Amino acid sequence: MDTNGLQPKSTARPAPLVAAATLLSSRNVYGLIWVDQSLYVTATYGPLVNFVDIGEPMTSSVPVFVGLESEILQLKESHGALLDLPIASIVTAAGATPKLNFTALWSFEEDAFLILVSRAGQVSNVELELSRQIRARLIAEAEVTHKSKALTKANIELERANRDLEEFASIVSHDLKAPMRQLRYMIEDLRSGAEGGDSAPLPIKTLKGLHDVQCQSQRMSEMLTSLLEYCSAGRKDEVAGIVDTEALVSAIVRSTPRPAGFSIQTTGLWPQIETLQAPLDLILRNLIDNAIKHHDSDQGSIRLACADAGDKLEIEIEDDGPGIDPRHHVAVFLPFRQINTGERAKIGHGMGLAFVKRWVEAAGGQIRLQSNPAEVRGTCVQITWPKLLIS
Amino acid sequence: MSARKVMLLGEIGVGKSSTVQRLVFNRFEFDYKPTIGVDVYRYEIPATAERAHTSLIVWDTDGNFGDTIFKHVYMKEAAAAMIIGDLSRPQTLETMVNLANGFRDALPGRHVSLLLNKSDLVRSPDAVEMPAGFDRLKIVPKFTSAKSGQNVETAFVEAAEAIERRGH
Numbered sequence: 001m002d003t004n005g006l007q008p009k010s011t012a013r014p015a016p017l018v019a020a021a022t023l024l025s026s027r028n029v030y031g032l033i034w035v036d037q038s039l040y041v042t043a044t045y046g047p048l049v050n051f052v053d054i055g056e057p058m059t060s061s062v063p064v065f066v067g068l069e070s071e072i073l074q075l076k077e078s079h080g081a082l083l084d085l086p087i088a089s090i091v092t093a094a095g096a097t098p099k100l101n102f103t104a105l106w107s108f109e110e111d112a113f114l115i116l117v118s119r120a121g122q123v124s125n126v127e128l129e130l131s132r133q134i135r136a137r138l139i140a141e142a143e144v145t146h147k148s149k150a151l152t153k154a155n156i157e158l159e160r161a162n163r164d165l166e167e168f169a170s171i172v173s174h175d176l177k178a179p180m181r182q183l184r185y186m187i188e189d190l191r192s193g194a195e196g197g198d199s200a201p202l203p204i205k206t207l208k209g210l211h212d213v214q215c216q217s218q219r220m221s222e223m224l225t226s227l228l229e230y231c232s233a234g235r236k237d238e239v240a241g242i243v244d245t246e247a248l249v250s251a252i253v254r255s256t257p258r259p260a261g262f263s264i265q266t267t268g269l270w271p272q273i274e275t276l277q278a279p280l281d282l283i284l285r286n287l288i289d290n291a292i293k294h295h296d297s298d299q300g301s302i303r304l305a306c307a308d309a310g311d312k313l314e315i316e317i318e319d320d321g322p323g324i325d326p327r328h329h330v331a332v333f334l335p336f337r338q339i340n341t342g343e344r345a346k347i348g349h350g351m352g353l354a355f356v357k358r359w360v361e362a363a364g365g366q367i368r369l370q371s372n373p374a375e376v377r378g379t380c381v382q383i384t385w386p387k388l389l390i391s
Numbered sequence: 392m393s394a395r396k397v398m399l400l401g402e403i404g405v406g407k408s409s410t411v412q413r414l415v416f417n418r419f420e421f422d423y424k425p426t427i428g429v430d431v432y433r434y435e436i437p438a439t440a441e442r443a444h445t446s447l448i449v450w451d452t453d454g455n456f457g458d459t460i461f462k463h464v465y466m467k468e469a470a471a472a473m474i475i476g477d478l479s480r481p482q483t484l485e486t487m488v489n490l491a492n493g494f495r496d497a498l499p500g501r502h503v504s505l506l507l508n509k510s511d512l513v514r515s516p517d518a519v520e521m522p523a524g525f526d527r528l529k530i531v532p533k534f535t536s537a538k539s540g541q542n543v544e545t546a547f548v549e550a551a552e553a554i555e556r557r558g559h
Contacts, residue, residue, distance in 0.1 A: 059394055063431050063433055063446075063448040064431050066394045066396045066468075067470075068467050068468065071464075084464075088428055088430070088431055089428070089431065091415065091433075092432070096430070099427065099428060131427065138403055139404045142482050142483075143480065143482070145482070146482035
């Protein structure tokens with residue numbers, strides 16, 4: 001048996017313990033290093049510490065103790081004190097030691113420091129794979145946490161930007177209303193002065209120009225009012241309640257003014273749900289009103305349908321009007337956009353569908369258009385209305 | 392000859408072991424082997440006209456230590472910390488700031504290097520946004536790649552020179 005060094009010095013030790021220690025040493029379970037008071041290695045015991053050079057400073061071969069020299073020297077001052085360095089492997093260009101535990105102590109009997117080196121439990125392939133997977137999971141979790149934080153931050157910034165934009169539009173539209181009103185009054189004064197004979201009559205062309213300016217300023221005032229309403233849409237602190245959608249839609253159909261040639265039918269199942277009544281009412285009224293206003297005939301048919309789709313309602317408002325070219329399906333939902341030309345362009349300010357979209361989305365729903373006049377007349381507006389309101 | 396203890400710190404998987412293995416063995420292993428406990432490497436920096444021979448004792452720590460590393464006996468008398476982050480994982484750069492501040496609190500006056508590793512995985516390393524607090528560290532970071540070897544040796548040599556200048 002290669003003990004590679006010193007034999008135990010004390011004959012007083014029980015033989016079985018020496019035999020056991022010798023056996024453990026030969027099996028690379030532990031090794032011993034003797035270090036003098038200058039921290040030079042004077043002897044080693046056991047093949048586990050073969051990497052240690054005798055006669056050299058301890059820290060040359062056992063660099064885990066670099067920086068801990070004063071701690072080791074202090075061991076001499078307190079009987080029984082230990083310095084433990086658990087689970088370290090020493091790696092040099094020549095190779096790596098196994099994972100080792102190092103324990104330093106002062107041996108009064110031998111007047112030297114003793115470093116007990118013991119082999120740390122070997123890591124099996126299964127443990128290594130487990131460790132690898134745990135680390136991969138930790139990395140993935142950290143990634144998710146980071147991305148979630150970034151998303152939250154982006155959402156907060158987006159909300160703030162939207163709020164700022166809405167406030168800006170609200171302030172601007174509010175502040176512009178007063179000078180617009182002044183402008184209208186001035187034009188009215190000018191016109192009534194000219195028509196009342198207080199001064200020389202104005203040329204017909206000038207009077208017509210004043211009339212046009214008055215109409216346009218009136219239109220701009222109305223647009224500013226719409227913009228103000230649009231900015232506040234979906235922000236009202238209404239409390240959700242139980243709404244009988246069948247009763248709601250019946251009331252809307254009964255009270256909506258329409259030409260004699262127009263019919264409105266309701267089909268499907270309109271259930272009772274907990275929701276905000278006012279926006280749903282406004283949405284349906286606006287869409288029916290739109291279908292009538294933008295129809296190109298005195299006669300028409302509008303169909304309102306509803307289907308219960310679990311946690312949401314699928315609502316359709318379909319007409320047999322001229323339809324909307326797919327090229328305009330996005331633009332029609334933007335504020336102040338009108339796709340009509342000619343006389344029909346003068347109907348409203350192009351805010352109807354913009355309002356509807358805003359209300360639907362504020363409630364957590366979605367809105368889509370189905371229409372392609374090149375193939376078939378009519379427009380179908382599809383609304384997904386959540387039964388559970390988003391906060 | 393003086394031996395100086397240098398701590399490699401950074402979050403799990405940023406390339407601490409790959410960096411020190413590139414330094415000591417000039418190799419890169421594609422197979423990821425997690426560090427269990429601590430691996431202690433010795434790296435010799437030869438003397439030149441400007442500097443003495445230095446042995447760097449590089450402690451490659453298990454990334455799981457987190458902030459607790461600063462209370463561990465391992466940290467005793469460390470002359471410097473090489474703090475590594477992964478340029479392709481922004482949260483590891485945030486951890487770098489915490490580790491740098493923690494190291495400075497634990498061992499005031501010791502040298503700290505910041506290594507932005509895996510620069511080979513990022514199209515424009517310079518364009519990567521650094522987290523809050525990074526600038527306040529007032530340390531010019533080094534873009535490194537353990538895979539290609541970019542700046543790895545330079546970073547350690549500069550750290551050794553900085554340790555020499557500081558005298559501890």
